[in-house]
Amino acid sequence: MKAAVLVFPGINRERDMARTLRLISGRDPALVWHAEKELPAGTDLVVIPGGFSYGDYLRCGAIAARSPIMDAVRAYAGKGGLVLGVCNGFQILCEAGLLPGVLMRNENLRFICRDVYLRVERSDTPFTRGYNAGQVVRVPVAHGEGNYIADGETIARLEGEGRVLFRYCSPDGMIDPNWNHNGAINAIAGILNEHGNVLGMMPHPENHVEAAIGPTDGRGLFAGLAEALERAA
Amino acid sequence: MKARVTVTLKSGILDPQGKAIEGALRSLGLVGVSSVRQGKVFDIEIDGGDRATAEALLKQAADKLLANTVIENYKVDVLG
Numbered sequence: 001m002k003a004a005v006l007v008f009p010g011i012n013r014e015r016d017m018a019r020t021l022r023l024i025s026g027r028d029p030a031l032v033w034h035a036e037k038e039l040p041a042g043t044d045l046v047v048i049p050g051g052f053s054y055g056d057y058l059r060c061g062a063i064a065a066r067s068p069i070m071d072a073v074r075a076y077a078g079k080g081g082l083v084l085g086v087c088n089g090f091q092i093l094c095e096a097g098l099l100p101g102v103l104m105r106n107e108n109l110r111f112i113c114r115d116v117y118l119r120v121e122r123s124d125t126p127f128t129r130g131y132n133a134g135q136v137v138r139v140p141v142a143h144g145e146g147n148y149i150a151d152g153e154t155i156a157r158l159e160g161e162g163r164v165l166f167r168y169c170s171p172d173g174m175i176d177p178n179w180n181h182n183g184a185i186n187a188i189a190g191i192l193n194e195h196g197n198v199l200g201m202m203p204h205p206e207n208h209v210e211a212a213i214g215p216t217d218g219r220g221l222f223a224g225l226a227e228a229l230e231r232a233a
Numbered sequence: 234m235k236a237r238v239t240v241t242l243k244s245g246i247l248d249p250q251g252k253a254i255e256g257a258l259r260s261l262g263l264v265g266v267s268s269v270r271q272g273k274v275f276d277i278e279i280d281g282g283d284r285a286t287a288e289a290l291l292k293q294a295a296d297k298l299l300a301n302t303v304i305e306n307y308k309v310d311v312l313g
Contacts, residue, residue, distance in 0.1 A: 059301055066298060095301065102303050105249045150303070
C-alpha cells in the first residue's frame with residue numbers, strides 16, 4: 001500500500017489516519033500538502049482525513065475542494081485510483097463533485113461525538129472486503145454536518161446501484177430512526193461513486209483499530225484495502 | 234464596481250438553522266413570524282469592466298464556489 005494522506009489547513013485527523021495506515025500496512029503514508037499539484041508517484045490510495053479544513057468557512061469542505069491537489073486527485077480517481085474520504089474528507093469529496101449529494105447540518109443541530117453502529121451493506125468492494133455483508137461494526141463519529149441528502153433521482157440511483165456501503169443502525173443491525181444520529185436520508189453513512197473506486201463516509205474507522213483503545217472494528221476496512229491493493233499489484 | 238451575490242437554500246431543503254432562528258424569534262415574543270430561512274450575502278468589488286462582464290464573472294464565481302447548486306440558489310446584483 002502506497003497511501004497518500006492529504007493535509008489541508010484546519011484538518012486535524014491526519015495523524016490518526018497515518019498511524020492506522022502504518023499499523024495495518026506496515027508502511028508510512030505520504031502526507032501531501034494541499035498546495036501540491038501532484039500526488040507522489042506510485043500512489044495507490046488517496047485518503048482525505050477528517051477535521052475542519054479552512055474552519056468550515058463558506059460550507060464544510062468547500063474551499064479545500066477547490067485546492068490545487070484536488071485536480072490531481074480528480075485525475076487519479078478518473079483513472080480508477082482508490083480514494084477514501086472520512087468525515088470532512090467525505091464533505092470535501094461531495095464539494096469536489098467526486099461524490100453526489102451534500103452533508104447538511106445534523107437534524108438535531110448538535111455536534112455528535114460518540115460511537116455508532118454501522119451496517120455494512122456489501123462486502124464485494126475494495127473498501128469492505130474485510131467485512132461480511134450485513135455485518136454490524138462499531139466506530140466513532142464526530143461531526144456537526146453529517147446529515148446526507150441528495151435529490152430523489154440521485155438517491156434512487158445510489159440505492160439501485162448498491163452504492164450505499166454503510167448505514168447507521170441499531171446494535172443488532174436494524175435501520176431505526178432512533179439510531180440514525182444525524183438524520184441522514186435512508187440512514188446513509190457512506191457511499192461509493194459510480195465506478196466504485198471513491199468512498200466517502202462520515203464515521204471514523206481509523207479510530208477503532210487498536211485493542212488498547214477499545215473496539216477494533218475499523219481494522220477490516222484498512223486490512224481489506226491493503227489486501228485488495230496487494231492482489232492488484 | 235460593487236456587486237452583491239445572494240445565496241439562498243432551495244425550497245424543500247431542510248434548514249435546521251433557520252428553524253432554530255425562527256424558534257428564537259418566537260421566544261422573544263415577536264408574533265407574526267411564520268418561517269425563517271437562512272442564507273448568505275457576499276459583497277464583492279470588481280475591478281473595472283462593464284456590467285455584462287461583471288455579471289458573467291460573478292455567475293462563474295457563484296457556480297464554482299459561492300453556492301452549492303445541489304442545495305442552493307443564487308442571485309447576482311451588479312450595483313454599479
